Amino acid sequence: MKKRHILYALLLLVAAACGGPTESVERQTENLVLTAEGPLYDGSNTATYTWPVDLNALLGEGYTAADIAKVRITGIRITAVNPDNLSLVNDITFQLAGSGVAMQKVGFLNPLPADANSIELVVADEQEGLEAFFGLNEITLVSDLNLTQEFEGNLELNAQITFNFDLKSK
Amino acid sequence: MKKTFALLFALTFALFTQTDSLHSQDAQADLLVGVWEPSHGKARVKIDKIADKYYGKIVWLKEPNDPEKGTPKVDKNNPDESMRAVALKGYRLLKDFTYQGKREWADGTIYDPENGNTYSCVIKATDDNTLDIRGYIGVKTFGRTDVWKRVAIKK
Numbered sequence: 201m202k203k204r205h206i207l208y209a210l211l212l213l214v215a216a217a218c219g220g221p222t223e224s225v226e227r228q229t230e231n232l233v234l235t236a237e238g239p240l241y242d243g244s245n246t247a248t249y250t251w252p253v254d255l256n257a258l259l260g261e262g263y264t265a266a267d268i269a270k271v272r273i274t275g276i277r278i279t280a281v282n283p284d285n286l287s288l289v290n291d292i293t294f295q296l297a298g299s300g301v302a303m304q305k306v307g308f309l310n311p312l313p314a315d316a317n318s319i320e321l322v323v324a325d326e327q328e329g330l331e332a333f334f335g336l337n338e339i340t341l342v343s344d345l346n347l348t349q350e351f352e353g354n355l356e357l358n359a360q361i362t363f364n365f366d367l368k369s370k
Numbered sequence: 371m372k373k374t375f376a377l378l379f380a381l382t383f384a385l386f387t388q389t390d391s392l393h394s395q396d397a398q399a400d401l402l403v404g405v406w407e408p409s410h411g412k413a414r415v416k417i418d419k420i421a422d423k424y425y426g427k428i429v430w431l432k433e434p435n436d437p438e439k440g441t442p443k444v445d446k447n448n449p450d451e452s453m454r455a456v457a458l459k460g461y462r463l464l465k466d467f468t469y470q471g472k473r474e475w476a477d478g479t480i481y482d483p484e485n486g487n488t489y490s491c492v493i494k495a496t497d498d499n500t501l502d503i504r505g506y507i508g509v510k511t512f513g514r515t516d517v518w519k520r521v522a523i524k525k
Contacts, residue, residue, distance in 0.1 A: 246420075291457045302465065302466050326453075
């Protein structure tokens with residue numbers, strides 16, 4: 201039994217050694233407008249943005265989804281262009297969704313610090329299959345927000361999102 | 371000439387009935403959208419459509435605060451310790467459902483914040499205002515069904 205465990209461990213080590221290098225990457229989106237359609241009531245609301253995935257722009261010319269072995273998000277920072285609207289948010293949960301891929305909760309912040317124009321989310325320890333998102337044409341960024349007050353019209357969070365991730369190539 | 375007209379008419383008719391059927395299919399699929407209350411009555415869940423799938427999140431809690439701490443409830447039973455401070459209000463319990471036809475949505479999961487478990491799940495609308503939500507592990511036969519009622523009755 202012990203021998204079998206040692207064999208498995210060795211196989212895992214060999215498999216890990218055969219993979220490509222892991223690279224730490226930081227990428228910032230352009231100005232995104234995450235829109236929550238009003239009227240909005242205090243409590244839970246959702247703001248979404250459909251983000252077209254351009255792997256060449258994101259990871260370099262000639263890069264394809266097939267080149268990616270593993271992706272792990274290590275940091276998410278949201279920098280508001282209109283910080284006034286961010287002050288209406290009590291807490292935020294951030295998810296990735298896409299066609300044919302299970303929604304993944306990747307980060308949250310509860311509560312948001314007062315008067316912040318840039319927030320660093322707590323990133324989920326458990327992440328699974330994030331590399332599948334890089335094979336999509338677009339990713340839906342889903343922000344679930346608990347608001348501090350009611351809001352008549354649409355709430356637009358104009359923000360730049362900075363993702364830090366470890367990328368392991370094949 | 372007559373034959374050409376007949377063929378054109380038949381094609382147009384087929385196209386319209388097909389489009390009509392697709393619209394009806396969409397309407398049936400979106401029947402799931404709305405605010406629903408599980409049988410225990412302790413929460414209300416809003417189901418909406420994001421991209422091409424259906425998701426449900428908690429929008430109301432009978433007891434929004436933790437009785438011990440007096441602060442808003444958080445997901446304290448999440449198996450991922452890093453996510454235990456996520457607010458329960460706004461929490462997405464139902465994820466990734468797709469419409470299968472015949473008033474059934476499948477391929478999704480349901481999360482139980484009371485024990486931190488996630489189950490495979492199918493949803494069946496027994497009428498416009500009632501859902502059978504069946505959570506299971508592995509095989510559908512070995513599961514539990516809860517009946518959810520629409521909060522604002524659809525006439």
